[in-house]
Amino acid sequence: MIDLRLPRLRPGALVVWRRNILVWRKLLVPALLMNFGEPTLYLLGLGFGLGHFVGEMAGMPYLAFLASGIIASNAMTTASFEGMYSVFTRMVPQKTYEAILATPLEVDDILAGELLWCGTKSLFSGMAILAVAGALGVVAGWQSLWVLPVVFMIGLCFAGPALIMTALASNYDFFNYYFVLVITPMFILCGVFYPTDTLPAGVQGAVNLLPLTHAVRLTRALVAGAPSEQPLVSIAVLLGYTLASYYIAVILIRRKLRT
Amino acid sequence: MRRMNPAGLHRYPSPVVSAHGLTKRFAGRIAVDGIDFDIPPGCCFGFVGPNGAGKTTTLRMTMGQTPVSSGSLSVFGLSVTDEAAAIRARTGIVPQADNLDPDFSVEENLQIYAAFFGLTRAEVAPRIDALLEFVSLADRRKAKTTTLSGGMQRRLTIARALVNNPELVVLDEPTTGLDPQARHAIWGRLNELKGRGKTLLLTTHYMEEAERLCDELVIMDHGRILAQGAPVELITRHVEREIIEVRGDAAELEQLAGTAGCRLERMGNSLYCYTQNAAALIEQLKGRHALKFVHRPTGLEDVFLRLTGRELRD
Numbered sequence: 001m002i003d004l005r006l007p008r009l010r011p012g013a014l015v016v017w018r019r020n021i022l023v024w025r026k027l028l029v030p031a032l033l034m035n036f037g038e039p040t041l042y043l044l045g046l047g048f049g050l051g052h053f054v055g056e057m058a059g060m061p062y063l064a065f066l067a068s069g070i071i072a073s074n075a076m077t078t079a080s081f082e083g084m085y086s087v088f089t090r091m092v093p094q095k096t097y098e099a100i101l102a103t104p105l106e107v108d109d110i111l112a113g114e115l116l117w118c119g120t121k122s123l124f125s126g127m128a129i130l131a132v133a134g135a136l137g138v139v140a141g142w143q144s145l146w147v148l149p150v151v152f153m154i155g156l157c158f159a160g161p162a163l164i165m166t167a168l169a170s171n172y173d174f175f176n177y178y179f180v181l182v183i184t185p186m187f188i189l190c191g192v193f194y195p196t197d198t199l200p201a202g203v204q205g206a207v208n209l210l211p212l213t214h215a216v217r218l219t220r221a222l223v224a225g226a227p228s229e230q231p232l233v234s235i236a237v238l239l240g241y242t243l244a245s246y247y248i249a250v251i252l253i254r255r256k257l258r259t
Numbered sequence: 260m261r262r263m264n265p266a267g268l269h270r271y272p273s274p275v276v277s278a279h280g281l282t283k284r285f286a287g288r289i290a291v292d293g294i295d296f297d298i299p300p301g302c303c304f305g306f307v308g309p310n311g312a313g314k315t316t317t318l319r320m321t322m323g324q325t326p327v328s329s330g331s332l333s334v335f336g337l338s339v340t341d342e343a344a345a346i347r348a349r350t351g352i353v354p355q356a357d358n359l360d361p362d363f364s365v366e367e368n369l370q371i372y373a374a375f376f377g378l379t380r381a382e383v384a385p386r387i388d389a390l391l392e393f394v395s396l397a398d399r400r401k402a403k404t405t406t407l408s409g410g411m412q413r414r415l416t417i418a419r420a421l422v423n424n425p426e427l428v429v430l431d432e433p434t435t436g437l438d439p440q441a442r443h444a445i446w447g448r449l450n451e452l453k454g455r456g457k458t459l460l461l462t463t464h465y466m467e468e469a470e471r472l473c474d475e476l477v478i479m480d481h482g483r484i485l486a487q488g489a490p491v492e493l494i495t496r497h498v499e500r501e502i503i504e505v506r507g508d509a510a511e512l513e514q515l516a517g518t519a520g521c522r523l524e525r526m527g528n529s530l531y532c533y534t535q536n537a538a539a540l541i542e543q544l545k546g547r548h549a550l551k552f553v554h555r556p557t558g559l560e561d562v563f564l565r566l567t568g569r570e571l572r573d
Contacts, residue, residue: 012375012377015374015375015377019360019371019374022363022367022371023362026362094358094360094361095354095356095358096358096360098354098358099354099359099360100375102322102324102347102354103375103376103423104344104345104347104348104375104377105344105375106344258324258325259285259325
């Protein structure tokens with residue numbers, strides 16, 4: 001019996017979200033190290049190192065180009081890690097969901113809470129990168145703060161597919177397929193390191209369908225002040241991926257937890 | 260049979276849990292096969308049965324955690340299909356394996372769990388203090404749950420199940436894997452809960468536990484109820500009053516089996532003789548020095564083995 005009802009959004013989701021933020025607060029130091037450390041290394045290492053040879057890209061300093069791309073790709077990887085490794089841990093070995101399902105909360109509440117939490121973690125990562133990029137002087141201005149709600153949205157967009165993978169996984173190794181076949185190709189191809197219009201025409205068509213391409217377009221316009229290309233289309237693509245993947249994830253996880 | 264306390268009866272003239280023709284089918288397998296039972300308020304009701312008998316599946320259906328395939332099942336007069344969340348709001352659940360939150364302390368586990376019931380921190384603070392006293396963990400309230408012993412974790416899980424002040428407490432094998440001290444401590448707490456008028460629903464493998472705690476129990480196997488009643492009723496109804504277990508030389512056992520004159524079960528080098536009066540058989544055994552024997556009154560375990568057989572189940 002498959003329960004195809006639309007996912008419900010109820011206040012119980014916020015209690016699940018709050019549980020996660022309480023745990024996160026306990027592990028604050030390693031969490032902040034991850035948030036600031038990794039992107040700083042990318043920006044300094046690639047931005048200055050490679051940027052020294054590249055100079056400008058798409059009419060801006062390479063460091064500005066890279067920072068505005070990394071802010072999108074890091075939102076993607078942050079939400080993906082949380083939606084897979086952390087959610088799987090709470091679902092399977094730690095049995096946190098089994099405990100929650102003995103209360104009035106339902107599977108829908110748990111997943112809505114996890115979705116919001118993935119978005120929140122992406123938001124944290126975005127804030128850290130924006131701060132580093134600002135300190136390096138490659139942020140367009142105060143209006144760049146508008147990137148934060150966008151980063152939250154990018155987090156939601158990649159949380160959905162990650163939750164689907166978690167529903168299908170029987171162990172952590174399963175997630176390697178998704179990283180190698182989906183996340184890494186997007187990281188390489190979707191305009192984080194170079195403009196997508198340098199790709200062969202056929203590849204460009206495919207890349208334009210991928211969510212990270214649209215995420216990068218939005219963040220690059222907001223952070224680096226690049227001319228925006230059809231921002232509403234990009235927002236619609238991100239929302240479309242979010243809604244479709246979250247719906248599928250809820251159906252699959254309901255089936256997994258309620259049999 | 261002590262059925263209920265008057266306060267509970269007054270609040271619920273009807274059973275707390277009521278199942279009729281309750282059935283659960285998984286792909287190609289029937290886990291629960293059309294069972295009927297009613298649990299009166301204030302009763303400690305037990306499900307006993309071998310592994311795979313359908314006990315846990317029955318509990319999960321009762322809490323709306325897995326759909327009912329057919330039949331009817333209501334708790335507090337509410338349908339488990341439509342009002343599971345409302346049922347769980349008034350129930351405490353102690354799962355088979357502890358699932359405490361390892362990221363939180365003892366106290367925080369209770370606080371966050373109360374939040375899942377929509378209770379505010381101020382509202383539950385005095386209750387949490389009382390619960391930590393009740394399960395003797397007040398001095399460990401700041402400890403991480405991973406540092407607790409198995410018995411302490413179980414006690415904390417029981418405290419957690421009481422954080423919403425439930426009317427019904429459901430316990431799936433509450434003392435499996437615990438040492439005797441820890442088991443006795445848990446039995447004490449559960450008896451105290453009964454004394455407060457809570458309805459208890461538990462599964463167990465331990466007949467001693469069922470005999471001590473349950474006012475009424477069902478013996479399940481292969482998804483069906485084989486017998487139901489108070490422990491003493493079941494013993495008188497299904498087995499003789501006494502049992503003599505004889506062990507020793509196979510040829511002597513064979514001879515004894517011929518002259519014992521009572522119901523016998525054979526298992527390897529042991530002969531189990533069930534009888535209403537053991538005196539005659541004990542006389543015979545005194546002459547057979549190659550045989551060792553133990554004489555005792557029958558108990559629930561003998562009923563269980565008679566009804567479910569002696570073959571291994573795993």
